[in-house]
Amino acid sequence: MKEIVILPWEEREDIKVFVPDYVNALAKEVIKNYSFQVNTMEVIATKPEQGGAIWKISTSKGPKSLKLLHRRPTRSLFSLGAQRYLVDVKGARVPAIVKTKHGQDFIEAGGKVWFVAEWIEPLTPISKDLEGTKQLCYTLGQFHAQTRGYVPPDGAEIASRLYKWPRKYEKMITKMDWFKNLSQAYNHMPASSTILNVIDKFQDQARTSLNRLNQSKYSDLIKIGNKEWGLAHQDYGWSNSQMGRNGMWIIDLDGVAYDLPIRDLRKLITGKMAELYKWDVTWVREMILAYHKANPISPELYEVLMIDLSLPNEFYRFMKDLVKEPELFLNQATSEVITALIETEQSKWPVLKAIQNDWRK
Template sequence: MYDYGLSILEQYGLNAESSARTRGALLCRTEKGLVIIREFGGTEKKLQKQQELLEKLSEQGCLVDCYIPNQEGALVTRDRDGIPYTIQQWYEGRECDTRSREDIFRSIRMLAQIHAKMQMPVVEFYVEPSLEDEYQRHNQELKKIRSFIRKKGAVCSFEKLYLATVESFLTAGERTLMELRESDYAGLRKEAIEQGKVCHGEYNQHNVLMLKPGTAVTNFEHWGFDVQISDLYRFMRKILEKYSWDVRIGMDMLRAYHQKKPVTISEWENLRIRFSYPEKYWKLANYYYVHKKTLVSRKNTEKLQNLVRQKENWEYFIRKCFESYPF
C-alpha cells in the first residue's frame, strides 16, 4: 500500500500519532509536534538556499515552514522505493479566509514584515526573469492564439468570446509594455537584485495560516530575487478579483502594507503597471491553447465571461486607486 512518505519518519526518529492527507501532502502529528511530508521534485541546491532563508526568518521571529533534517543531516530523504521526500515544521491553523477583511489585512501586514527581512547574497541563477520579457512574450502569445482561432474558425463559446474581446485586452497589454519600458522598472529591478531582495513567489491565501498566537507563512518553493512589490501585486489581484475590483479594499490593502514597509513612488508606479496588464485574460487564453481544443471546459468559459464582465470595474480601479501617489 502506498504510504505517501509516512515510512520515512523512522529516518527522523519520529513516530506518527495520526496522519491525514492534505493539499498534495501528508500532515502528521508526532511526538515533536505537527509536521508535513511532501514528495520532493526540485533541486537540492535551491532547497538548501530556501532553508537558509527560512532559518533567517525564523531567527527573526517569523513563523515559517522550516525543513527538518533527517538523522544524517539531509533535507531530502528517500523511502524504500527511492522516492524523495521532505519534512517541514507545520502549524495548527487555518488558511486565510478571503471573505474576512481581518484575515486579508493580517496577511498583508505579514507580507510587509517578511519582505523587510527577506534579503540574501544574490545567486544569479535564482534571479526572476524580467517583467518586460514576460509581457512581450504574453502579448505575442495572445496574437498567436488569435491567429489560431481565426484560422480554424471559432466553434465553442470560449473561442467566440475570445475573438470578440482580444483586441481590447491586447491593446491594454501593448500599452502596459510601453509604460513599463518608460518607467523606472529597470532601476527598481537592478536595485532589488543588487540588494539581494527575495520574493515569496506565490504569496496567496492558501499559503498564509491564521494561528491563535500569530500568522504563519508557508510554501516558499517559488522564491526568487526580484522586485518585492510583485508579491503584493499577486496577493492583491487574487483578492480584488473576488471583490469585483473594489477600490476601497484595494486602497486599504495598500495602506496596510505601507504602514509596515513604506512603498516608494517607483514601487507604487510599478504596482500600477502590473495591475494594468491583463494577466488573468492571458492565463485563461494560454490554458485554452495548451489543452485539448475539443474539450474547452465550461468552467474556463465562465471565468472568461466573468473577466469580461469585470473589465469596466478593473479599469475603474486602476484609474481611481492610482490617480496620485497616496502616501
C-alpha cells in the first residue's frame, strides 16, 4: 500500500473550512490511537497552503483539539516539547497534551505530526482598549519568563531566531529593492507611484536601524544563549491569548522559537498602532510597562526594542504580497492602504523620541 503524504490543498468557495477527504480519513485513523471515544469532529481552522488543520472533537473524556501540524516533524517536536515543559514543569496556563494509548505525545502520519490537547473552555477575548491591551502585554511577559530553561527533546530541530536579527534587517533592505523594481516594472498600476514615492525613504530607515543594531549591545545579549532567553511565541495576539478559568490562557504554540522576547512585544505594539492609525505615546509606554512588570526589561534590551520599533515594520509586512502577484496587488485599494501606513509611520517618530530615554532614568 502506498504511504499517504499530506500535501497543501486549495480552499473551496462552497465550504467555509475545507479539508480534503483523505486528510479527514487520516484524522480518524490517528484518533484510534487514543483511549477515548469520539462523538463528533468539527474542523475549526486550516492552513491549506501549508497543509495544516485543527479539529474540535467531542469525546467521552471531554472536549479536545486534534491538530495536524504543517511544519517539518522535527520542527513540530520542538514546539510540542515546549508545550509539555510549560504545563508539566512551569504549571503555565497552556493546553495540556493528551497522551496516546502507548504514552506518546504525538502520532506521525502522512509525513506530519498530529497531537491531541485539552480544549480549554470557556475562553473569552479580552477588550482591545488600553486596559485589555496592558493585560495582554502582562500575560506575554509571564509567558516569556516561564519559557526560560526549556531544553528540546532528543531528535527535535533547534528553532532559534536569537542570532538572526541582523539577517532579518538585511532581508528587509534587500526586499525593498524588489518592491521598487516591481513598482517600476508595473508603473502603470495605481499603487506604483505611491510606493515609489516612499520606498527609498523606508529603505534608508531600515539601513539606519541595521547600523544601530550592529552598534548596540545585541551581540552581547545573544551570548547568554537560547535556553537562558527562552521562547518567543512569534504569533501572539488577542486570538491566542484569552481569559479562561483561573486567568489568561495562551494557545497555538506551534511556532514558538528561541528569541529575544521583545520581538513578540514589538509586533504587538506595531500592530496595535496600525489599528489606531497613529502612534500614541501613552499606549506604547503603558504596553511596555505592563510587560516589564511580568518580565523585566534591561536597559540594553530596551535599546534593542527601540531599534526594532524604528523599522518600517507594518509597511514591509503589508508589501510582501507584492512579490506574489504584482498585477493584483498594485491596485487603488493598495494605494489607499499604503497612504494610511505612511501617515501612521510619520506619527511614530515623536513617540519613539519621547520614550527612548525611559529606561535611562
